[in-house]
Amino acid sequence: MDKYIPSEIEDKWYTYWSEKGYFKADNTSSKPPFSIVIPPPNVTGSLHMGHALNNTLQDVIARYKRAKGFNVLWLPGCDHAGIATQNVVERELKKEGKKKADLGREEFLKRIWEWKEKYGTTIMRQLRKLGSSCDWSRERFTMDAGLSEAVKEVFVRLYNEGLIYRGDYIVNWCPRCLTAISDIEVTHKDIAGHFYHIKYPYADGSGFIEVATTRPETMLGDTAVAVNPTDERYKHIKEGTMLILPETGRQIPIIKDTYVDKEFGTGAVKITPAHDPNDFEVGVRHKLPIINVMHENGKMNEKAGENGKYSGLDRFEARKQIVETLKEQGYLVKIEDHKHAVGHCYRCETIVEPYISAQWFVRIKPLAEPAIRAVEDGTVVFTPDHWKKVYFEWMNNIKDWCISRQLWWGHRIPAWYCDDCKHITVSKTTPQKCEKCSSLNIKQDKDVLDTWFSSGLWPFSTLGWPEKTQDLAVFYPTSVLVTGWDILFFWVARMIMLGLKFMGKPPFYEVAINSLVGDSEGKKMSKSKGNVIDPLDIIKTYSADALRFTMVSLETQSRYIAFTEERTKGYAGFMNKIFNASKYTISNLSGIKEVDLAKYTASMKLPEKWILSGVNSLSKKLSENLDKYKFSETAALIYDFFWHDFCDWYIEMSKIELLKEDSEYKNIVKNVLLKVLRDCLVMLHPVVPFVTEEIYMNLPMSNKKESIMLETWPEYNKSFNFPADELNEMDDMMSLIYRIRQLRGDLEISPADKVEAYVVMEDKRADLTLKFADIIKMLAKVTEFTTEIGANRVVRPVTVVGNRVIGKAGINTTAIKDKQKVITNKEKKVADIEKGIIGVKNKLNNPNFVNNAMKKTLDEEKAKLEGYEADIKVLMDLINDLKK
RNA sequence: GGGCGCUUAGCUCAGUUGGUUAGAGCAUCUGCCUUACACGCAGAGGGUCGGGGGUUCGAGUCCCUCAGCGCCCACCA
Numbered sequence: 001m002d003k004y005i006p007s008e009i010e011d012k013w014y015t016y017w018s019e020k021g022y023f024k025a026d027n028t029s030s031k032p033p034f035s036i037v038i039p040p041p042n043v044t045g046s047l048h049m050g051h052a053l054n055n056t057l058q059d060v061i062a063r064y065k066r067a068k069g070f071n072v073l074w075l076p077g078c079d080h081a082g083i084a085t086q087n088v089v090e091r092e093l094k095k096e097g098k099k100k101a102d103l104g105r106e107e108f109l110k111r112i113w114e115w116k117e118k119y120g121t122t123i124m125r126q127l128r129k130l131g132s133s134c135d136w137s138r139e140r141f142t143m144d145a146g147l148s149e150a151v152k153e154v155f156v157r158l159y160n161e162g163l164i165y166r167g168d169y170i171v172n173w174c175p176r177c178l179t180a181i182s183d184i185e186v187t188h189k190d191i192a193g194h195f196y197h198i199k200y201p202y203a204d205g206s207g208f209i210e211v212a213t214t215r216p217e218t219m220l221g222d223t224a225v226a227v228n229p230t231d232e233r234y235k236h237i238k239e240g241t242m243l244i245l246p247e248t249g250r251q252i253p254i255i256k257d258t259y260v261d262k263e264f265g266t267g268a269v270k271i272t273p274a275h276d277p278n279d280f281e282v283g284v285r286h287k288l289p290i291i292n293v294m295h296e297n298g299k300m301n302e303k304a305g306e307n308g309k310y311s312g313l314d315r316f317e318a319r320k321q322i323v324e325t326l327k328e329q330g331y332l333v334k335i336e337d338h339k340h341a342v343g344h345c346y347r348c349e350t351i352v353e354p355y356i357s358a359q360w361f362v363r364i365k366p367l368a369e370p371a372i373r374a375v376e377d378g379t380v381v382f383t384p385d386h387w388k389k390v391y392f393e394w395m396n397n398i399k400d401w402c403i404s405r406q407l408w409w410g411h412r413i414p415a416w417y418c419d420d421c422k423h424i425t426v427s428k429t430t431p432q433k434c435e436k437c438s439s440l441n442i443k444q445d446k447d448v449l450d451t452w453f454s455s456g457l458w459p460f461s462t463l464g465w466p467e468k469t470q471d472l473a474v475f476y477p478t479s480v481l482v483t484g485w486d487i488l489f490f491w492v493a494r495m496i497m498l499g500l501k502f503m504g505k506p507p508f509y510e511v512a513i514n515s516l517v518g519d520s521e522g523k524k525m526s527k528s529k530g531n532v533i534d535p536l537d538i539i540k541t542y543s544a545d546a547l548r549f550t551m552v553s554l555e556t557q558s559r560y561i562a563f564t565e566e567r568t569k570g571y572a573g574f575m576n577k578i579f580n581a582s583k584y585t586i587s588n589l590s591g592i593k594e595v596d597l598a599k600y601t602a603s604m605k606l607p608e609k610w611i612l613s614g615v616n617s618l619s620k621k622l623s624e625n626l627d628k629y630k631f632s633e634t635a636a637l638i639y640d641f642f643w644h645d646f647c648d649w650y651i652e653m654s655k656i657e658l659l660k661e662d663s664e665y666k667n668i669v670k671n672v673l674l675k676v677l678r679d680c681l682v683m684l685h686p687v688v689p690f691v692t693e694e695i696y697m698n699l700p701m702s703n704k705k706e707s708i709m710l711e712t713w714p715e716y717n718k719s720f721n722f723p724a725d726e727l728n729e730m731d732d733m734m735s736l737i738y739r740i741r742q743l744r745g746d747l748e749i750s751p752a753d754k755v756e757a758y759v760v761m762e763d764k765r766a767d768l769t770l771k772f773a774d775i776i777k778m779l780a781k782v783t784e785f786t787t788e789i790g791a792n793r794v795v796r797p798v799t800v801v802g803n804r805v806i807g808k809a810g811i812n813t814t815a816i817k818d819k820q821k822v823i824t825n826k827e828k829k830v831a832d833i834e835k836g837i838i839g840v841k842n843k844l845n846n847p848n849f850v851n852n853a854m855k856k857t858l859d860e861e862k863a864k865l866e867g868y869e870a871d872i873k874v875l876m877d878l879i880n881d882l883k884k
Numbered sequence: 885g886g887g888c889g890c891u892u893a894g895c896u897c898a899g900u901u902g903g904u905u906a907g908a909g910c911a912u913c914u915g916c917c918u919u920a921c922a923c924g925c926a927g928a929g930g931g932u933c934g935g936g937g938g939u940u941c942g943a944g945u946c947c948c949u950c951a952g953c954g955c956c957c958a959c960c961a
Contacts, residue, residue, distance in 0.1 A: 004921095170959095188958075195961090213961060226961095261960055269961050278959045341958080354959085386888070393887055393957070489957095553909085554897085559889065559955070562896060566910060573923040584920030625900095632898065636908065651920080738927095744915095745927040751916045781918085781926095 001586065001698050004579035006543030010690045014128055022066075022709045023133045025073030027470045034070035035475040036062060037459050038134065039483045039491065040142065042081035043116055044088050047126035049517035049525060049563055050484060052535035056551040056687075057514055057631060058482045059132050063686035064626055065479075066133075067713040073475050074133060075462050077140035078120060082451040083177055083347045086409040089115050105408050112409050116141075126536060131544050131689045133709075138471075140462040142454040143411070150461035151411045151454050152428045154502060159415075159426045163363045164403075166415070166424070170280040171402050173355030174345040175298030175315075179406035180359050182450060183399060184489050186343040186352050195338035196323060197266065199331045200225055203242035203251050209234075210333055212265040214340060215275075216326070217318040219245065220304045221293040222252055224271040226282060229256040231267050246331045247322060249306045255286050274356050290356065298353055315353070360404040360413060360447070367497040368398045374506050380496060382511045383629045384557045387485060394489050401494075403450045410448030418442050456494035459507035476503060480510040485559065488513070512629040515554070515561040538568055545688035546572035552687050553639075555631035574639060575691050578684065581647045582695040585673050588658050589700050592670040598719035600668055607775070608672045609722045610730040611650040614641060615679045616720040619713065622683055635687060642680050649734065650676070656774050674701065679714040732765055733772050740780040756784045 036058055062074040089112045090100055100108045158164040171180040196216045199208040222245055227234040242251045259282055260269050273283030274292040293304040300318045302308040310318045326332040343352040372395045374380045375388050382388045416425045418434035419441035425431050434442050463472040499507030518524055525532045538547045549571040554561040618641050625634040657669040685692040685708050696708035705711055740757055769785045
């Protein structure tokens with residue numbers, strides 16, 4: 001081991017692990033299964049910080065569970081990402097001056113597949129860079145033959161059960177993508193728009209009614225004006241009274257409907273069934289005609305205005321012109337500023353148009369109910385817990401899911417329309433004829449399914465469903481889903497619904513929701529803001545390990561985490577620390593005779609006991625935190641232990657023994673060093689796999705495995721569970737060293753200078769400075785001690801420099817301040833406890849208030865305080881002394 | 885309009901079921917190249933835990949309230 005150069009070791013070990021097949025799950029294993037399916041990144045994607053975080057966390061869990069003895073499957077793969085991918089390839093075509101229509105459907109799809117083969121592997125390659133221990137032999141793609149089979153199976157079964165239907169409805173239409181999108185694919189943004197008040201004259205010339213709208217261009221498709229039946233202002237107007245719709249020459253009726261809010265606007269609403277979802281509903285209720293005045297691309301059609309006056313104009317241009325005309329003709333009453341939420345396409349940001357078209361829908365309520373129950377009854381658990389509220393909020397108000405998309409790239413809807421009898425044949429296999437009238441004139445639906453339809457099946461389709469595979473039997477339900485909260489509705493909720501429906505079991509028992517990664521200010525990283533940090537750059541500069549440690553440290557289960565390179569820089573320092581400490585340790589292990597340390601605990605000195613006890617409880621603490629997906633805490637615990645306990649204290653203390661002649665005890669120390677280092681490496685490995693493997697390979701261990709990946713997690717060992725008093729003695733020794741160092745600092749004694757120390761000890765620790773003289777001397781740079789036994793239990797050293805006796809003057813003002821604080825606190829404490837005892841007595845009289853836990857706490861407190869009595873007295877004396 | 889979350893040191897954040905003197909990293913200051921590591925070592929300073937009220941022997945932690953910030957959902961034309 002020489003110098004730590006991450007770039008030289010990371011690829012090497014990844015290749016080694018792959019070749020050895022350590023990532024492969026074994027569906028015949030006798031070990032308990034543990035499975036995770038990756039949230040499939042878009043095939044168009046490249047690794048961003050969000051992926052880096054999400055996949056690091058999954059890898060930490062996967063590696064941890066392997067060490068815990070599980071048969072781990074982490075299944076990787078990509079999503080075909082309908083619109084996103086089609087957009088990318090369309091852009092590519094545009095560069096060649098072509099449109100997808102020029103190629104035709106077949107050719108265009110061929111182009112996308114070619115693109116996928118060429119570029120679709122990017123992100124999967126990048127995941128390897130990160131160290132992801134995915135089972136690549138099971139890599140899946142949502143458009144694989146097998147997964148497509150699953151999609152068809154699900155579609156047909158839902159259709160046959162009446163849970164999928166087709167019909168003409170108002171949907172969210174993106175005029176740029178030229179497809180319908182589902183409700184959750186619409187992002188609402190507050191726009192400062194206008195509220196246009198327009199006069200609609202009565203046909204009999206008796207005046208006019210005033211309506212208000214934010215989208216005047218839709219008036220061309222109005223087929224009624226509605227008022228509330230209880231509205232006093234309009235009570236005298238009969239339902240069916242005709243109005244003349246300006247700019248169209250058409251006559252439309254006034255209708256009465258409770259949908260209208262009397263308080264809002266003028267209380268009269270123009271009804272445009274073709275261009276507004278509410279109006280559509282009203283239209284259905286009142287059997288109003290539907291007049292569509294727009295093309296799919298958002299331009300006005302030939303029905304827009306008298307003689308198609310506005311035909312061909314973009315919807316926003318038409319708005320301007322209509323307003324202008326209305327103004328000229330005196331129909332425009334006023335324009336008010338009006339802020340309102342406007343829907344945008346989440347893919348391309350274009351303003352979405354409510355548009356009538358024939359689409360396929362999933363009747364979602366029957367699927368949602370069991371999915372709600374599964375979370376309510378704890379079958380599926382969210383971490384952090386509060387996300388289930390968000391889940392319930394959405395699931396309880398869920399609306400039918402529009403699943404058809406007017407795209408070419410995706411799973412084609414397995415429905416065929418008969419030209420003759422209009423019957424729809426829905427089938428897994430391509431039918432030759434209409435199933436009803438046997439006509440040969442059938443055509444398949446041109447549309448494809450929402451990308452999320454196929455990814456909703458991911459946890460079981462990837463395991464081979466609908467075939468009854470061994471993988472499915474072993475690995476379904478998966479153990480945990482690790483994902484960001486941004487796709488809670490898109491993906492998580494749908495998986496729970498579809499998993500329960502088709503497998504009878506939830507797709508996973510736990511959902512670990514991770515944060516989204518923002519920039520240093522916590523803001524979303526986006527290309528337009530120019531604040532994107534590429535994880536691959538970070539890996540290049542620091543190391544995958546440092547990036548991974550950063551990710552784990554930052555993951556505190558908050559919504560956003562702010563990534564800063566500084567943080568990674570710091571953890572790169574930790575990687576270096578791990579490497580150097582290991583290098584040093586290993587260099588001191590030569591000639592080690594390995595022993596079972598559990599058998600030597602009786603003869604062990606305190607530092608050895610202390611560090612063994614520390615590593616022992618660490619393994620337990622880490623497990624507890626990892627099992628609860630408390631990643632930040634996990635990272636902090638191991639960081640603190642390795643750096644501060646192991647490096648700063650234990651390694652420094654061990655130097656004393658290591659400098660001595662070979663002895664039996666020196667060998668014990670070597671064994672302790674080896675065990676602690678080995679255990680730390682195994683526990684660090686899930687987070688920082690590369691550097692730990694590199695070091696592990698250099699450990700002088702007889703029962704070394706082929707790889708650290710085959711090592712088992714250190715189990716809690718009772719032999720290393722030493723009595724608290726012994727460990728307290730260690731604490732006292734350490735605080736003695738600390739106090740000496742502190743005083744040295746206060747007294748401005750150079751670290752280079754050695755000092756004599758005057759130490760006041762309590763009885764119990766009378767021999768401390770004798771027992772650990774060499775350690776204290778070395779770590780506190782002390783030459784000699786003068787020890788005095790005092791009654792106080794606070795270890796308080798006073799330094800002597802050279803011949804100059806500092807004596808009691810060595811206690812500086814800060815120290816006094818501290819002690820005053822202690823005393824004040826004690827007095828308060830005494831009062832509190834006294835009150836507490838009265839409180840407890842009162843409560844004891846009432847059996848309903850008996851609280852044993854509280855009583856116990858109070859007893860403990862009281863006992864502690866008695867222990868402090870002597871201290872308080874001594875400190876008071878001391879302060880009185882100093883005051884004189 | 886409904887819902888969720890946040891407010892703790894200069895900055896970014898931890899603080900598990902209420903329990904000794906509220907922590908970390910970075911930053912700042914002081915002193916050290918002590919032969920694993922200057923990507924280091926030893927110390928120091930810095931917080932009335934957003935305001936107010938309540939419950940409790942005890943509140944950063946539980947309840948109420950006010951203020952500010954952020955996010956999600958939603959068809960008020």
